[in-house]
Amino acid sequence: MISTNPDQVFIGKEDWLYPGEEYGKTITGVRRGATVEDERFAGTIGRATASWSRWLNHNVISMFRVMLSPDKATIYPEFLPDWAQPAAPTAMDTLLANVNRGLYVDTRPALRTAKSQFSESLYYKTDAHWNSLGVWVAFQAFEMDIARAEPGLRLLSEKDVRVLEVNQRQGGDLAKFLRLKETLRDNEVVIDIISDRPIETKQYDFETGRLKRSGGNPQIHTAQRPLLVKSEQALNQKRVLWLRDSFGTAMAPFMAATFSETLQLHYDAANPELFARLVNTFKPDYVFITVVERGARRKRFGSLPPLISASGKPEMLSQQP
Template sequence: MIVRIVKRNTFIFLSVVLLSLLAVPATNIFTAPSRETIKWGEKSFLYNMDFISRWAALLLYPVGISTDSNQVIIGRDDWLFLGDLYEETRTIDRRPPSAADYVSGQEIGSAIESWNRYLSSKGVKLFRIMIGPNKGTIYPENLPIWAKPSIPNATDALLVGANTIHYVDFRSILLKSKASHSVALYYKTDTHWNALGAGIAFQAFAQQVGKVVPEIQWPPQKIYKLNRVDSRVGGDLANFLRLTTYLPDLEPVTYISSLAVETTQLDYDTGFILRQGGNPQVNAPNKPLLVQSCGALNQKKVLWLRDSFGTVMSPFMAATFSEVLQLHWAEAMKPGGKFVQLVEEWEPDYVFFTVVERASRSPWFASYPPPVLVPLGSKFKPIQTTTAVGLNHLLQGTTTNEFQIIGNDPFFDFTVSEIIKPKEVDYLSISLSCADGSQSVPLQLFWLVDKQPYFDEEHSARFLFRTGENLIDLHTLPKWDSAKSITRVRVDIDTQDSCVHFKLGNPIFGVE
């Protein structure tokens, strides 16, 4: 009797397991959008359990409960918004700016000013950063009451600390414009603005840039107008809930396609043609992508560092400029990124960023460019000389300025007769020549700030110094402008086997 019961229970258990193993792939096959999407031989498709999450989301969505609130929260009237998983969007947007936000804004602002000086020295005529507002910033009325954003917020702290001339802030124009449009400027089920919102932003960008560079021609007003509204499946936020096919959205279409512009997309590194024809939207590339436009209004080169907020803006950019080199800004700005390389290799006329508001405060924007070096010219006015007070692993030659490297850590320690106020000097003049004729020497410059007892890496900069007499643009050095006073500088010679014998004059501070 007991044996029969055990056998029966085992049979029932195995039957349930077998039916479950058959039910999961059967469900995925019957719920596939089309026969083409069915992947018969792939276990990842047949035994995908996403449909359970989808059913749970379908059950809870009508009562305003998100099955993945860390990624997406449900607002009013079927609007979805980003959760805290990405840059703590909800938490940061809801609180007023902190003291740390203002400090971060100052640090980013100082770095951006240095980038502007660096880019100017490379022939770039204009540098601007466009901030694409968070969806909740433009449509706060559709957020849950608990998630309403603070005014002011951390973005305002950034713009207080930074020089706002380098930024294009679209928040006010989009808030103003949404009242005069019957169609929303952002997708309900996606984090991004649509073509209508991006078009309004691009017009505002054109107006600001046009004041500085009036020779640039811009697309006619008619292309920004609404042509029609198509339907589309749900966007990235709907996808987080596995509800893209259940939460449809609207796709505003403008007249940008009416312009006779034909584009070619190329892999910048290889020159390989990736796509030709039309003027389609371009997703944010993680490798440098060159878009060449036949029929563009300006024969100019733009380095455009952007994120996904540039996707629907890309046809407007291609219609305006004949060559647009695109790369995700994070790939360009990260340590070891390609920003400097692309500027120096490609020599763009303009450099533009497009970055979503929540990412505009990224610490990577506080990174600095290489120090700018310019040849000594007649406009340089010396203010204060320096005096060597210490040598390390160096042997002085027969004359005052001759030296020989005799160790692994050669450096000079210089003092100033009077305390230097960083904002009152522009350049440090260095005269260096090598006995072996070396054209360049790697140096590291340290500066002792305020009451700091010793030199440190935080207040230093490495660069390749062209031999001869050159000026270092001090305002391109990290943290230089944030110091109140400078009492000493140190020059390290990082050369290996070359330039063992050299001449170095005492550095001189000055203005131009």
């Protein structure tokens, strides 16, 4: 098989598909490893993240975490073409070396370990994303991290989640770019969250209060407007402001099962002013960001929070590192 759209998709071994250069220069980044520019900007992100942590703490937010979702090539490098083998250290390694590790949750070790424990793949073969099993592995690593900061949190356990079945499905987003969505097949790992009190969600437009959808505990696509998801039977009666990307879609059921209210928004839509306003109006207990590896070094994450002035009025900090 030959890629008809190499900027969006390139083809690995055994017909595994990977995101092309349009996605954060994925191939170039894999092959060259970390650069001096990666090092410089990692420092900028580290300082910005620490500033947001202090600002959130000032606003009585008890926990702030950034959960990193690994690129597909990071977890399944063995299917990359020989010419695209990863170099070390990676840009992600450099980022983590320049940030407060207490604020970042690196899910790579958990996913790499789980690869050898499950017969099913953790990522789709024809899609850029992880599947529900990969999400569950990563979410376990995430909840174990946050539980160390909040010992009273109730967590989903192995007995609460099970693999029901593995079904065939159409090709994913990468197959679609090649116009082979109907031709290529993939596996769908079906996960069931077991509960004595089934999770029933309600989705609201946060700005208007309008009920958009109710019932069940579905996956939720990325919101470009603030979307409030309520789940009364969740394990914890806690509010979470959750900035996320498409790697959070399959994670939404796990979040709803764990926290009673999650206010969701794509991080690109959450400029510093809106981010601060949502914190002040929603008043979450926790603020979480879920970001794919290739997106974690965007300029957006170098943005600084409002300055806490003596007058109590917010002022925007300088954007200079």
